[in-house]
Structures are given as C-alpha cells and as structure tokens.
Amino acid sequence: MEPLLSSLVGLFFAAAIYLMLSKFSIRIMLGIAILGNAVNLLLFTSGRLTREVPPIIPAGLDALPSGTANPLPQALILTAIVISFSFLAFLLVLTYRAYQDLGTDDTSEMHAAEPDDRPLPPLGY
C-alpha cells in the first residue's frame, strides 16, 4: 500500500509544481489545491497504512496491538484539510478580484504594484 500511495504523492507534487509554474493565476490556484492534497496524502502515508484493524485498545491490553495504523497523522490531516480549504477559498476570491480589477489572469501582465516604467531615484539635485 505504501509504495502505491508514495508514488501517488510524487505524482501529485509533480502535477502541482507543473501547474504552479504557469503564468495564469487560475492554473496556479489549481496547482495550490493539488499541492495541499499532495501534502495531506504524505501525512496520511507517514502514519502506517493498514486495513481492517481499528485503532482501539482491546480489553486487557494497555497499548495498541501492533499492525494498527497510527491515528495521529489522520488527526493532523483533518486540521490541514480545514486550513488548506479555507485558504483555497480565500485565494479563489482574491484571484477573481484580481481578474476583475486588473483585467487579466496572466500574472506577467499584472503590473499594478510594480509598474514597468518605474523611474530610478534622482542622482542629484
């Protein structure tokens, strides 16, 4: 199970980086969404992957039987999912606002903050 998920994580990272290298803001957003999921899967894989053994301590024992998945990374993912989802929501709105206000979704044509014709400081007076 781990090799399969690990390659999936690699694939997700590759796709995310490819998309984020694009000039268009909407593709960058898609890249960020995939990047978030790649990291979530990575966290998931870090906690051992086993099926059909619930992480419940049986009666008479005081620790989990070996072979159960570690439940902590799953709790971490839950936190990370909530956070990355809210960030994605914010970023999507921001991207849409940028598209409306700046009239383009091509980041190389967004020059509102750094105009091309910025003068150099005066050399004397």
Place this chain on the structure above:
Amino acid sequence: MAAPTTPIDLSAAMITAPVPIGHWLAILPVAHCITLGAGLLMVRAYPRLQAWLAISGLMLLALMDAALLVKVTAEGPLTMVMGRWLPPFGIAFTVDLVGALMAFTAALAALAGGIYALADIGDSGRRYGFFPLLMLLMAGVTGAFLTGDIFNLYVWFEVLLISSFGLIILGSEREQIDGALRYAVLNLIATTLFLAGVGILYAIFGTLNMADIAAKATDLRGTAPLMTLASLFLLAFGMKAAAFPVNFWLPASYHTPRIVVSALFAGLLTKVGIYALIRVMVMLLPVEREELGFLIALAAAATILIGALGALAENDIRRLFGYVVISGIGNMLAGVALGGIGGISGAVFYAVHSMVLMTALYLAAGEIARRGGSFLLSALGGLYRQSGGFTAVSFVLFLAACGLPPFSGFWPKVILVKASLDIGAWWLAASMLTGGFLTTIAFGRLFLLAYWRPAPMALAPSRRCWRTGLSLAALTALVIGFGIMPEQLLRLSQSAAAGLVDRQAYVHSVFPEGRAP
C-alpha cells in the same frame, strides 16, 4: 457504558497535579489575543470603542509578555501541556528565553503600530476589521514564538498568515490586489512545504514535541534522512523570511498595503520565519545545520548584497525599506550559518533590533508621506526645514538601519562580524560590511533628497499628530536605548543562544522526570 475492567492508573498518562498559577502565563498571551480578537469583532459598530479596547489589549499583551520574560529569565524555560497529558502526547507550550524575548519585542512593536493606526486607519478600515485582524495576527505571532510543538507551530503560522491576508488587502485598491496575490501564493506555498516537512518529520521521529525531537535526533542520526528534512525546512522558512533565492515576493507586496500594515509585516512576519529557522535548525537539527552551514552562509551573503543593491535602485521609499528588510534578514541568516553562541546570539540580537527598527522605519515612511505628500524620492524635499524634530528621529533610525554606532544596529553587526572572523569566514564578514556600506549610501541619498533638498513645491506646515509622534518617538527611544546600553540585551541574547545550543534546560522543562525511552 460498561465500567472498565481494570482500574486505570491516570498518573501514567496524565499529570494529575494542578497547573501552578505561574505556568498559566505561558498560554495567557495567546488566549488573550484570540479572545480579544473575537471580542473586538462584536463591537465593530463602535469604531472608537473598538480602537481603544484594542490599544489597551495590546498594552496588556506587552505586560503579559514582559512578565513571561521576567519569569523565564529568572527560572529558566517554562512548560505547560494542554489537557495535562504527559508530554510528548499533549501539545506543549514551552517558553524559553528566545521565544519570550521575541514575543515581548513583537508586542512592543504591535503596540506602537496600534497607536499609529489610531491616526492612519479611518472608520472604514476599522469597520473592515483592522483591529480584530491585528489581534489575531498577534495571536499567530505570539503562538509561534511560545509553542513547543512543531505541528502547533504550523497552525500558528497559518493563523498569522490568514490574518495577514486580511490586513494586506485592507482598502482593496488595484495595486493591493496585485501585491496580495503574490504575497498570498508564495507564503501559502512556503507554509505547505513546512507542513510536508512536518509530515516527514513525524514519519521519522514519531513525535511532534520539540524537546522530544531534539533528544531523539542524536540516536537517529545516520539512519534517518535528516538532511532531506533539514533542507526542506530551510527552504520553507527561508521563503517565509525572504532569503535570497526566494525573496521576490517581499518587494512586490510590502509597499502596497496601509503603512501601518507594512510596518507590522516588516517588523514581525519575516522575523517569525527567522525564529522558526533558528528553532528548527539550531535546536532540533544542529548537526545538519553544521553541514548546511556553507550553503546558508552563501544565501546569507547574497541576501545582504541583493537587499542593499535593491535599496540603492528604488525611488519609492517603501520599496527601498523593503530591500533594507531583506538585507537585515541576510545578517540574521549569517548568524544562523555561523552557529555557536556568538552567531546565534548575534542573530537573536539582530532580530530584536530589526523588529523595533523596521516597524519604526515604515512608520517614519508614513510620516514622510504625510508631511511631504509623496512616497517618491523624486518628489520629496524640504522636510528638514519643515520639522527639525522629525528629521532628528529619522536620522537616528537611518543610522541604526545602516548599522552605525551609537544605535541599536551596531552591536549585533559587531557580534556577527567578529563571529565570522573567528572561524575565518572573511568573505561573510566582508559582505556584511559591504552591505552596511551600500545601505549607508542608500540612506544618505534618501536623507539628502527628502530632507536637505529644497522642497520642489511649497510644503504646507503639517499639523502635529500626537499618535504618530508618540509611536515613532517610543520606538526611536528603544533604538537609542539598545544602542547606548546594550549590556542587558546582550546578556539576554547570549543566554538565549546558550539555551538553544545546550538544550538540556529546555528538555528538562518538558520532561522534569526524565524522558521515557
């Protein structure tokens, strides 16, 4: 519900003794910020009341952090575990000298920013939520400084990031949207990389508690891919701190928001990145830091020079100051690269100085624009004739930013240059001094053009404003104080660095009865 068959021994899983009153201080600043942030939202219909509540809240925060600093200085690191679970299972807040010192300085900078905001942020900005967002930003910053759990550090990073998004687009002008997009995307990527690092770290160590990681790293060295981990953290935190190859988001965005927001970002946010870098590289993975030392030193030298050269080429003073922030980050990185008590104490001292100074510089930029009517060097002039007092304050701040005596920028630079000469890294020392020299030229020209040059147009005598004056004067007093009487801060940063290099006190504070194998 069946009763448990065997009686459960709670003391094996939980600390059953009640929390000593003093330990509540570890969590108090964060709890205060979050509560007040929520409270301020409720009174947003009353902008004046909200503002004064926020200011008194920030004063209270500074008091709490001061009490924490005093306590930690006297008694050593302080740990409080959430829910009283035995560490490493419960989330621990562990406050040591570095964390307490930086949290206290951050609170002072935020207080000055808050007072300046009384004049700078009008009713519409307040209704939009400036003060609640400021409190939440402080919750994130303080939490990041005080926590002793690496996943919790990630959560605080996200808290400060989302509030900074809200602050950076306050006003919703075109250029703000453009700057915010760059800021948001690159910072989010950095934080996500950090999270990936945390995932790999958990897979290696099986724990998230920093003291536990620090203790375990010695045994796992050689078998686990710790170098990969260290490099990933270096990239993630370097991006947050705006170190050289990943610094381009900072000058693209820091000049767009309201000037108070720029000031707080420049003062606090990059320093959180440096703090996290120090915490992870120096305390958790010291051997890996040693191995990456040359790479970090190269990045540091490049950051210093790029920052200083960028400052020379800018016409907009806010962008000029943005490059000065980057140059300062290079100096702190140099401290991280050098390691040892000398390097780390230099970095900590520089971080404290930089928090106060960068906030003050941006606030001064706001004042320059209020008096001179522009942020552009090509349009400014005649400020000296208009106000001698403000010119004196600016002059002090400029000298401190260049690292010239007798102000606060001088001492950390002395420590860092000495530390790098001690290990024979003359080129690192040379780049620090060259960076300082170039920054001096940039500031000299700024002073020449904006203050000495006759005004291009007749300046109206500007009205005095006690709020902006008070915040600037307070920060300048700190800059002068650190410069003239550096012994106290020097001692503090040296014992802070000693606590990071020798982690025994930190680990002991989390595991008073010794760590379970």
